[in-house]
Amino acid sequence: MKPDTVTQASLVAATALLPPPCAASDPAAIRQRIEWLFRGAAPTEPIQQLREIVQRYRLEVRS
Amino acid sequence: MTQPMGLDEFVRRMGKLVAMSPVRARLLQCLAEESPEIATLKELVESDPVIAARTLRVANSPFFGLSHEIESIAHAVSLVGLRSLQAMALAAAVMEQFKTSDPALQSAHQAHWRRSMAVAVCTQALARKARLPVDAAFTAGLLSDLGRLVMLAIDPVRHQQVKELVSQSSTAAVSEGSSASGTYRVLEAERAVWGFDHCEAGEQLARQWQLPAMLRRCMALHHQCDHPEADAMVWLVHVSLALAHALDLLQDPQDQVPDIQVVAWDGLRLDWSDSSKLLLEIEERYQSACQQLMS
Numbered sequence: 489m490k491p492d493t494v495t496q497a498s499l500v501a502a503t504a505l506l507p508p509p510c511a512a513s514d515p516a517a518i519r520q521r522i523e524w525l526f527r528g529a530a531p532t533e534p535i536q537q538l539r540e541i542v543q544r545y546r547l548e549v550r551s
Numbered sequence: 552m553t554q555p556m557g558l559d560e561f562v563r564r565m566g567k568l569v570a571m572s573p574v575r576a577r578l579l580q581c582l583a584e585e586s587p588e589i590a591t592l593k594e595l596v597e598s599d600p601v602i603a604a605r606t607l608r609v610a611n612s613p614f615f616g617l618s619h620e621i622e623s624i625a626h627a628v629s630l631v632g633l634r635s636l637q638a639m640a641l642a643a644a645v646m647e648q649f650k651t652s653d654p655a656l657q658s659a660h661q662a663h664w665r666r667s668m669a670v671a672v673c674t675q676a677l678a679r680k681a682r683l684p685v686d687a688a689f690t691a692g693l694l695s696d697l698g699r700l701v702m703l704a705i706d707p708v709r710h711q712q713v714k715e716l717v718s719q720s721s722t723a724a725v726s727e728g729s730s731a732s733g734t735y736r737v738l739e740a741e742r743a744v745w746g747f748d749h750c751e752a753g754e755q756l757a758r759q760w761q762l763p764a765m766l767r768r769c770m771a772l773h774h775q776c777d778h779p780e781a782d783a784m785v786w787l788v789h790v791s792l793a794l795a796h797a798l799d800l801l802q803d804p805q806d807q808v809p810d811i812q813v814v815a816w817d818g819l820r821l822d823w824s825d826s827s828k829l830l831l832e833i834e835e836r837y838q839s840a841c842q843q844l845m846s
Contacts, residue, residue: 525797528721528736528807534816535793535808541823542797545830 518546553709555746562755564705569759571648574598582641583763589633596624596640605643606636612840638686642693649700656707663700665841667693669800672837673791676829680821681787688787691769694762695788698753698770702745709744716740721805738774750774776815786815798830800837 522543529535571579578595581587596603603624610621610631621627627636651660674692678685703710717740741748753770756762762770765784772781773788789812795801796808823829 525799525806526808530810532811532813534811534813538793538797538811541826545827549827549831
């Protein structure tokens with residue numbers, strides 16, 4: 489297997505393990521997805537506020 | 552990896568790529584003017600049937616939430632006003648200019664416009680809260696990442712290399728538990744592959760097309776909110792970009808929310824007290840807008 493193919497294969501495998509996009513109504517799945525979406529953002533005050541706003545919305549309106 | 556291209560070579564290639572017919576170039580100039588003549592604008596939009604048709608589709612989309620169907624450009628002017636018509640036609644002209652017939656590029660183009668639509672819907676919704684012009688905000692959001700599309704059109708191979716670099720560093724960051732910003736990784740990957748990033752590319756395009764200064768600032772500075780030239784519209788695009796990702800509008804399993812610069816968040820002073828209603832409206836508008844505008 490070529491190195492590029494190995495990289496692609498590992499990326500596909502990694503992607504399969506990611507929390508799915510927010511279609512679920514299960515609160516635990518919603519929290520897990522939001523945790524994943526915010527994984528790369530620095531934990532600043534604006535990011536924490538945005539995260540709270542979106543999580544509240546998902547749990548209250550979409551569940 | 553290929554050698555970085557450098558901005559001078561990029562500008563040279565872009566000049567050929569984004570060249571327009573004289574009629575469309577005149578239309579773009581008119582759309583970019585601060586106070587164009589209504590009659591001239593109407594005449595120019597009508598003289599380009601493709602742009603006229605696209606403009607009417609935008610006008611009748613949920614972006615503008617009109618109760619009556621708009622059937623002609625003249626009707627659009629009377630119903631939505633000159634400023635809105637300018638915003639709609641400018642968006643239509645730019646989308647048309649970057650239309651591709653290459654099947655290999657169509658999915659990347661679609662992905663770009665879906666992402667840009669998501670930002671545009673958020674920018675438009677937040678503009679009301681920030682008391683900024685709603686139509687201008689829509690266009691600013693839609694075109695803010697246009698630099699990326701020019702880069703894709705100029706060299707799809709480099710575009711793919713950037714995606715792979717970002718993907719690899721993202722996977723590595725997850726396995727290492729690193730919290731390096733996704734935005735930082737994109738900009739860094741672009742600089743490594745191209746020698747510059749999509750903000751610089753967007754600024755060059757805005758200069759080439761002589762787009763309004765407001766749009767040029769949004770295209771150039773939406774990741775540099777502390778820049779002396781960054782204003783409330785730039786901050787709005789920056790925050791909207793994060794909101795679009797936080798709402799998971801793109802439904803991309805690997806998506807991640809970019810950083811929000813404190814100066815932008817604090818500077819806008821948005822009132823989030825009825826945020827659930829706002830976010831629901833954004834999600835619904837985005838779904839309908841994609842169905843109507845991307846087909």
